[in-house]
Amino acid sequence: MFDNLLGSFWPYTIDGLILGAIYGLVALGYTMVYGVLRLINFAHSEIFMIGTMASAFVVMVMGVTKPLTGLALVGGLLLLVLAGGAASAGSAMLLERIAYRPLRKRGASRLAALISAIGASLFLQELFALVIIPYVFNRPQQGRNQMGVARIMEKDTLFSIGGAQVRVDQVIIFVAALGMMVLLDLLVNRTKIGRGIRATSQDPETAVLMGVDIDKIVRVTFLIGGLMAGVAGALFVLQFEVTKFSIGFLLGIKAFTAAVLGGIGNLRGALLGGLFLGLIENYGAAIFGSGWKDVIAFSVLVLVLMFRPTGILGESLQQARA
C-alpha cells in the first residue's frame, strides 16, 4: 500500500508542491475577501476559471504552433500572466460591483450574500459554456468539453532530486507563486492601502471614523484577490495545458480548504495551507489511488475544522502588526 508512495516519493512531492502553489494563490483571494467582508466569495472559483480562459485565449491568438524560445518565450509568458491577471481582476471587481455591493449597502445578511455568490457562480460558468467558448473560442457545440491549450514552452528537465526530474515550467510556477506572495505581503504590511485593508478587517466602523474609504478598500481587495487568481489561472494553463468551463469548482473548494487550513484571513497561512493541501492530496492519492484525491482533501478540511478551527497559523489579517 505504501510501496507506491515510498517508491516515488519525490515525484509526488514535486507535483504536490506545484499544485499547492496554485491552490495557495487562489486561496489568497478567499482569505482576503473573507478577512475584509466576512464573506465566502463563492464565485472566486469562477474568477480563477476566467483567468485560465484569458490565458488560453492569448495562446490561441498568438497562434503558437511550436514551443517558443528566447525573448519570444519571455514575452509570451508575461503576456499570459498579464492577460490572466487582468481578466480576473477586472471580473472580480465587476462581480463585487454587481453582486455584492448592493447587498452590502443595504446591510443584507451573509446568507443573502452567499446565495448571490452562488448565483453569480452559476451564471459565469454557463456564460462560458454557452457563449464564450462556442463563439469567442470558436468551438460550437463543445462548450462543455475540456479544451486543450497549445504548449508554449519546451518543458526541459532542469535538475533532479532523488530520481524525480524537476522541469523548467515547474520551477517557474513555484517561483512565480512565491514572488506574488511576497509582493502581496509587502503591500498589505507596508503600504497605506494595506493599512486600510487591515484596519477594515479589524473594525470597519472605527476604520471609517479614521478616514478609511471602505468602498475603495473593498474594491482593492477584490482587485488583488482577482489578480492572484488570474495569475494562478495562467500558471495552471502553463502546467496542465487544459481548461474547462467548470474547472474552478473543485479547485475553488480546495483553495478555500487551503485558506481555512492556513487560518482564514491569514495571508501567509493561505500559501502554507495550499502547499500542505497539495502535498497531502498527492500523498493520499499515492496510497489510496487517485480516485480518492478529492475525498482526502475534504476529509482533511473536516478534521482540521474539528481539531484546530483557526487553522495552522491562526486567523490574523486582523491581528497582523500595524
Next chain:
Amino acid sequence: MGAFTDRVRDRWATAPGWQRWTVYVLLFIGALLLPSESIGHFMSPYSDWASVLFFPVGTYIVLAIGLNIVVGQAGLLDLGFVAFFAIGGYSMALLGTRLGLNFWEILIAGVILSAISGVVLGGPTLRLRGDYLAIVTLGFGEIVRQTAENTDAIGGPRGIAGIPHPPSIDGVVIFGVDIFHYGVLDPRPYYYLLVVVATLIIIFVKRWEKSRVGRAWAAIREDEDAAEVMGVPTFKFKLLAFAIGASIGGAMGVVWAGKTISINPNDFLFMLSATILAAVVLGGSGNIPGVILGAFLVAWLPERFRGLSEYRIMVFGAALVALMIFRPEGLLPSRRRKAELAEGTGGMGAMGAEVPDPQAHAEPEGAAK
C-alpha cells in the same frame, strides 16, 4: 401585493379551526387532482405531466421542506443537503437489491440511516461558525458522492440498477387509476404516495415549528449567543434540526429510488443542493407555503420552458443575484423572518465592512462577538 397577503394572513391567523381544516382538506384534494390530463398539456407540453409532478416538482418540494428546517428554522447553512438524499437513495438501492427488504422496511431504515449520518456530520461540525459549516457540508456532499463513485462494491460510477418498486396492492381502482399498483407505466400511484408522505412531513414540521423546539430554533437563528445565555441548549437543538432535515432528505431519497429503477452517483451533484437551497430562499425561508411555492417554481419553470432549456441555468443564476438584491426575503416570507431581515441579520449576521446606512439598522459582525 404585500397588503393583500397581509390581509389574507390576518384573516388566517384568526380563522376558526373548522375553516382551517376545510382549507387543508381542499388543498390535499387539490394535490390529488393535480395530475389531470386537462391541465397537463399546458403545464408540461414536453413530457408526461404526472412524471414531472413526481420528479422534479414533488421531490424538490419535499427536499426543500427538509432543508427549510435546517436553513429556514435553525438558520444553519447547509450546502451539501444532497448527501442525505443520496444516502436515502442508496439505502433503497442496496437494501432492496441485496437484502431483498421491501419498500416500507427500507423507508424506515433509510430515515434512520440518514438521521444517523446527519448526527455524524453535525456532531463535530455544528460547533463551527456559520460559514465554515457551509463549506464543511459542501465538502461532505462531495465526499458522499465520490465515495459512491469510487467504491465498486456499490456499483462505482455505474451505480445500481434493478431497484425494486414498492409492493403493489392491485385492484383498488379509483377514477380509472389503479392507485396502489406501483408498476413501470403509470407514474400516478407514485405521485399519490409522494403526496401522502409530503403531507405527513408537513404536519410533523408544522407541529415542531410551534413547539418548544421550534421556538428554540428561532432563538438560535436570531442570536445564538443570547439563546445560549437564556438557557437554550443550542448545540443539542442544532443537532436535532440537522438530524430531522437529514431524515426528510433520506425519506425522499428512498421514495425517489423506489420509482426510478436505477441510480448512479451523478444523480447527486452539488447542483441539486444549490437548487434546493435556491428554492428555499426564493420562496421565503422559514415559511412552509413560501418554500413549497419556491420549490414548485424552481422545478416547474425549467420543465415548462424546455425550449429554452440550454439557457435555463444561466437565467437561474442571474435570477438568484437579482432576487438577493431586490427581494432578499423571498417571494412569500414569514413575517417574523421579514422582520429579522429588516433588522439586518437573519441567520448568519451581517457582512463585515459594513457602514450602516441611517435607514438600515444593521449591526456589523464584530459587534455580535
